[in-house]
Amino acid sequence: xAERDAETQAVGRAPATARATIADVARLAGVSKGLVSFALNxxxxxxxxxxxRILATAAELGWSxxxxxxxxxxxxxxxxxxxxxxxxxxxxxxxxxPTFMAGVETELSGAGQALVLATVTPGRxxxxxxxxxxxxxxxxGVILSDLRAGDDRxxxxxxxxxxAVTLGHPDAESPFPAVSIDDEAGVTATMEHLxxxxxxxxxxxxxxxxxxxxARRRRAFERSAAAHGLAARVVETDFSATEGAAAxxxxxxxxxxxxxxxxxxxxxxxxxxxxxxxxxxLSVPRDLSITGFDNTDLAEHVYPxxxxxxxxxxxxxxxxxxxxxxxxxxxxxxxxDLPAARLVARESxxxxxxxxxxxxxxxxxxxx
Amino acid sequence: xAERDAETQAVGRAPATARATIADVARLAGVSKGLVSFALNxxxxxxxxxxxRILATAAELGWSxxxxxxxxxxxxxxxxxxxxxxxxxxxxxxxxxPTFMAGVETELSGAGQALVLATVTPGRxxxxxxxxxxxxxxxxGVILSDLRAGDDRxxxxxxxxxxAVTLGHPDAESPFPAVSIDDEAGVTATMEHLxxxxxxxxxxxxxxxxxxxxARRRRAFERSAAAHGLAARVVETDFSATEGAAAxxxxxxxxxxxxxxxxxxxxxxxxxxxxxxxxxxLSVPRDLSITGFDNTDLAEHVYPxxxxxxxxxxxxxxxxxxxxxxxxxxxxxxxxDLPAARLVARESxxxxxxxxxxxxxxxxxxxx
DNA sequence: CTGAAAGCGCTTACAG
DNA sequence: CTGAAAGCGCTTACAG
Numbered sequence: 055x056a057e058r059d060a061e062t063q064a065v066g067r068a069p070a071t072a073r074a075t076i077a078d079v080a081r082l083a084g085v086s087k088g089l090v091s092f093a094l095n096x097x098x099x100x101x102x103x104x105x106x107r108i109l110a111t112a113a114e115l116g117w118s119x120x121x122x123x124x125x126x127x128x129x130x131x132x133x134x135x136x137x138x139x140x141x142x143x144x145x146x147x148x149x150x151x152p153t154f155m156a157g158v159e160t161e162l163s164g165a166g167q168a169l170v171l172a173t174v175t176p177g178r179x180x181x182x183x184x185x186x187x188x189x190x191x192x193x194x195g196v197i198l199s200d201l202r203a204g205d206d207r208x209x210x211x212x213x214x215x216x217x218a219v220t221l222g223h224p225d226a227e228s229p230f231p232a233v234s235i236d237d238e239a240g241v242t243a244t245m246e247h248l249x250x251x252x253x254x255x256x257x258x259x260x261x262x263x264x265x266x267x268x269a270r271r272r273r274a275f276e277r278s279a280a281a282h283g284l285a286a287r288v289v290e291t292d293f294s295a296t297e298g299a300a301a302x303x304x305x306x307x308x309x310x311x312x313x314x315x316x317x318x319x320x321x322x323x324x325x326x327x328x329x330x331x332x333x334x335x336l337s338v339p340r341d342l343s344i345t346g347f348d349n350t351d352l353a354e355h356v357y358p359x360x361x362x363x364x365x366x367x368x369x370x371x372x373x374x375x376x377x378x379x380x381x382x383x384x385x386x387x388x389x390x391d392l393p394a395a396r397l398v399a400r401e402s403x404x405x406x407x408x409x410x411x412x413x414x415x416x417x418x419x420x421x422x
Numbered sequence: 423x424a425e426r427d428a429e430t431q432a433v434g435r436a437p438a439t440a441r442a443t444i445a446d447v448a449r450l451a452g453v454s455k456g457l458v459s460f461a462l463n464x465x466x467x468x469x470x471x472x473x474x475r476i477l478a479t480a481a482e483l484g485w486s487x488x489x490x491x492x493x494x495x496x497x498x499x500x501x502x503x504x505x506x507x508x509x510x511x512x513x514x515x516x517x518x519x520p521t522f523m524a525g526v527e528t529e530l531s532g533a534g535q536a537l538v539l540a541t542v543t544p545g546r547x548x549x550x551x552x553x554x555x556x557x558x559x560x561x562x563g564v565i566l567s568d569l570r571a572g573d574d575r576x577x578x579x580x581x582x583x584x585x586a587v588t589l590g591h592p593d594a595e596s597p598f599p600a601v602s603i604d605d606e607a608g609v610t611a612t613m614e615h616l617x618x619x620x621x622x623x624x625x626x627x628x629x630x631x632x633x634x635x636x637a638r639r640r641r642a643f644e645r646s647a648a649a650h651g652l653a654a655r656v657v658e659t660d661f662s663a664t665e666g667a668a669a670x671x672x673x674x675x676x677x678x679x680x681x682x683x684x685x686x687x688x689x690x691x692x693x694x695x696x697x698x699x700x701x702x703x704l705s706v707p708r709d710l711s712i713t714g715f716d717n718t719d720l721a722e723h724v725y726p727x728x729x730x731x732x733x734x735x736x737x738x739x740x741x742x743x744x745x746x747x748x749x750x751x752x753x754x755x756x757x758x759d760l761p762a763a764r765l766v767a768r769e770s771x772x773x774x775x776x777x778x779x780x781x782x783x784x785x786x787x788x789x790x
Numbered sequence: 791c792t793g794a795a796a797g798c799g800c801t802t803a804c805a806g
Numbered sequence: 807c808t809g810a811a812a813g814c815g816c817t818t819a820c821a822g
Contacts, residue, residue: 075815086793091817101791121558122493123815126798131490133538133560142524142736146517147719152541156510159541163551168560170501171539173520173527183531190489192501192536295723322720329725351515352690352720355663357697368510443799454809459801469807491799494814793822798815806809 074115083111094119125191133168134378135193139180140200144294145173147322149350150367157371158197165379181210188214194382197221197374198230201266219378221370222267223389231381233374233390237267237347240363240395241274241317244345247361247397248315249282252406253343257287257313259301259323268293271319271347287313291323298323302330306342314406315343321350321362328356328402339404349398358401365395442483451479462487493559501536502746503561507548508568512662513541515690517718518735525739526565533747549578556582562750565589565742566598569634587746589738590635591757599749601742601758605635605715606642608731608763609685612713613646615729615765616683620774621711625655625681627669627691636661639687639715655681659691666691670698674710682774683711689718689730696724696770707772717766726769733763 076090083090085108093100093108100108125131136155138145145151155169162169170192172183184207187193195217198207201224208228211218218230248256258275261268272288279286289304291297298318306312318324324346331342338344338358346353349364373390380387444458451458453476461468461476468476493499504523506513513519523537530537538560540551552575555561563585566575569592576596579586586598616624626643629636640656647654657672659665666686674680686692692714699710706712706726714721717732741758748755 073815076817077815087816088794088818089792092792095817099791104791118557120494120815121560122490122499123798124817125490126488126494126800127815127817129798138520142521143719145520145524149514151520152506152513153510155539156513156541163540163542166554166558168538168555168558169540170536171523172531172537173524174531186534187536189486190534190536192489295719299723322723325720326723329723329727332725351511351663352693355667355690355694355697356724357700359697441799445799455800456802456810457808460808463801467807472807488799491814492801494816495799495801497814791822793820795818795820797817797819801813802811803813804809804811806807 073120074112074117075120076117078115079108079112079117082115083108130382131192131194132166133170133193134162134375134382135170135172135184135187135196136199137172137174137180137183137187137196138199139174139176141175141292141294142173144292147295148293148320148348150348153367154199154371157368158375159371160368161372161375161379167379181207184210184214184216188216195219195378197378201225202264203266203269205266217378217381219374219381221374222270225266231377231387231389233370233377233392235365235370235392236394237271237363237365238274240347240365240397241271242278243395243397244317244361244363245275245278245282247399247403248317248343248345249284251315251343251404253315254284254406255311255313256284256315256317257289257305259298259305259316259318259327260288260290261293261319263290265293268319275317291319293320293323295322295326299326299330302327303334306331306334306336312342314341315345315403317345319347321346321348321353321360324360324362324402325350325352325356328358328360339402341407343403343406345403353398354400361400361403362398363395364398366392441488442480442485443488444485446483447476447480447485450483451476498750499560499562500534501538501561502530502743502750503538503540503552503555503564504567505540505542505548505551505555505564506567507542507544509543509660509662510541512660515663516661516688516716518716521735522567522739525736525741526743527739528736529740529743529747535747549575552578552582552584556584563587563746565746569593570632571634571637573634585746585749587742587749589742590638593634599745599755599757601738601745601760603733603738603760604762605639605731605733608715608733608765609639609642610646611763611765612685612729612731613643613650615767615771616685616711616713617650617652619683619711619772621683622652622774623679623681624652624683624685625657625673627666627673627684627686627695628656628658629661629687631658633661636687643685659687661688661691663690663694667694667698670695671702674699674702674704681710683713683771685713687715689714689716689721689728692728692730692770693718693720693724696726696728707770709775711771711774713771721766722768729768729771730766731763732766734760 076087080087080090093105174180174183198220220230220232222234223232260272263269276286289301291301331338336342346360346362349362353360353362377387444455448455448458461473542548542551566588588598588600590602591600628640631637644654657669659669699706704710714728714730717730721728721730745755
């Protein structure tokens with residue numbers, strides 16, 4: 055061993071195991087550490103051939119940047135955070151997050167950034183999680199999902215000095231860019247579809263009114279119902295299949311006569327509602343039309359297949375990540391609106407029965 | 423401003439924004455930085471009252487450790503990684519991961535550790551992801567899920583010098599502890615259940631044979647079939663609802679007579695299979711019994727509700743994380759076996775029809 | 791165009 | 807029991 059290796063051997067570790075540092079590159083290339091850093095970061099002020107030589111030796115040594123050191127000196131984490139605050143079973147039943155994260159990842163991996171994910175039960179644990187993520191300096195910014203009414207996370211994130219992007223527009227002032235999908239358009243299209251099929255008695259099974267997107271879908275439902283001169287029956291739930299089933303039982307047992315169509319605020323509830331209807335001896339869509347939201351993979355694989363509203367969730371994730379990274383890099387960013395959610399009509403919706411439905415009546419299925 | 427603040431003001435930033443460092447604590451407590459570090463880390467060699475004073479001033483200044491600095495000097499990331507390498511739609515349809523990650527999180531948050539999550543499409547991108555996670559020094563170890571036959575990640579992770587824990591036992595030598603759930607017991611219980619109901623023609627819709635847990639479930643099926651003197655028809659899929667549906671169509675159209683029961687290797691496929699059967703005019707469970715695996719939230723909310731195999735996925739995540747953290751801390755760890763998967767019998771399984779099933783036949787449902 | 795030095799906020803031998 | 811110093815691997819003014 056040449057004596058120049060002496061220092062890296064200090065720990066008694068095999069040289070092969072030791073990672074090359076810029077000091078190694080500098081020594082081998084015969085320049086200073088600072089110059090190596092400049093060359094590696096494509097900064098001006100390094101002679102062309104010097105740069106070449108530095109890059110070559112770095113490659114030869116298999117050098118790669120140590121993010122810990124980089125982070126410490128640049129005061130950046132090169133990572134963003136996502137905090138999921140829903141009851142575990144609701145997160146699990148909803149394919150939104152895995153798809154969304156896959157989209158986020160496509161953007162991050164190319165940019166050398168990492169995603170740190172935290173799952174918490176809703177409540178004060180949530181704020182603590184954001185707080186420690188920031189205090190530990192693990193992330194540069196967060197993606198705020200599941201925006202709530204008067205969401206206190208906006209102020210918290212601002213106080214913590216993190217960058218952020220919100221999924222959808224908050225209901226109050228926000229210093230953060232919003233990346234949104236117009237899901238109201240999806241609800242409106244659903245209503246048009248049902249009205250066109252002759253439905254006049256349509257109910258909505260909504261998500262929690264504290265969640266902005268659930269409230270938005272509900273308002274779109276109510277607006278559309280009003281526009282068509284229909285009553286707007288709404289049952290609120292927590293987005294779970296269990297409460298979706300309960301809401302359906304409630305609606306089907308309604309003394310005022312059960313609705314001929316139910317618009318659910320997500321797919322898991324619609325699937326649970328479908329089962330409740332079938333169990334009650336109703337045929338879907340002959341006796342009852344049903345629609346979901348988010349166009350889960352399963353939607354086209356149940357019987358009857360489920361009419362649902364599709365959004366490009368992965369694209370949403372990718373754009374949200376891109377906007378957040380731009381924000382972190384202090385680049386100017388605008389609010390972004392993604393293509394509106396669109397209705398995918400399938401078998402679970404059809405013409406309203408002309409008479410009160412009978413269990414034995416045969417009628418050709420129409421619609422999608 | 424006293425002149426002792428001069429240095430922290432160098433950037434022209436408001437003092438309120440500046441985070442307290444151990445240097446600040448040391449100055450205010452009148453000791454050296456080293457001593458502060460010792461006191462804060464509960465190391466011996468600090469006088470009782472000195473320690474008190476240091477802790478008090480740290481609290482007063484709202485000091486919290488900067489993980490970047492800590493990481494750089496200790497050569498640890500205080501974070502673990504999870505790389506999801508499945509097609510996005512399969513990850514999305516399978517509630518395993520969100521639940522698993524919630525379990526992981528319960529363990530990590532208490533230990534001041536973070537989870538960095540990467541989602542990749544299977545293939546060479548996967549290895550690159552592990553590689554850069556390690557080279558960037560972002561994580562100390564990984565949880566290896568979805569073990570494959572002859573899984574090359576074992577060697578890769580070892581080469582990268584990362585710690586790891588595997589979900590289930592690899593099929594070859596592994597230096598890493600395994601945390602396993604005996605899902606074979608679940609399959610065996612399913613078979614016992616079906617045989618007891620009189621089924622003699624049982625098929626299995628398996629996951630990819632390259633995936634160890636899919637292969638394990640399949641082998642358990644075949645063993646159990648053999649033990650009962652039954653033929654073991656198996657159709658292999660990629661775990662997706664789409665292929666689950668296709669496999670079901672194939673089995674129902676089988677020239678040798680269709681099976682009276684189908685054991686699916688996961689719930690999404692079972693749900694898709696249920697729809698295929700219903701679409702073909704078969705009544706489940708009267709004409710065909712169906713079972714799933716993993717006991718998805720939706721299993722109890724479809725009609726008929728789905729007999730499935732339940733495992734405590736969240737506990738699995740928590741234990742896996744705990745074992746991994748112990749490994750990273752160089753504590754001795756053993757392989758861990760969690761309670762065996764157990765069958766949850768519901769409506770989708772019942773007595774085999776005594777005659778070849780007729781579409782109009784009425785027979786009281788029995789079983790679960 | 792290039793070098794030498796200080797600094798990011800911690801930890802950890804090494805001396806007293 | 808305590809202090810002063812070096813080091814982790816980078817980046818970045820500051821001089822030449």
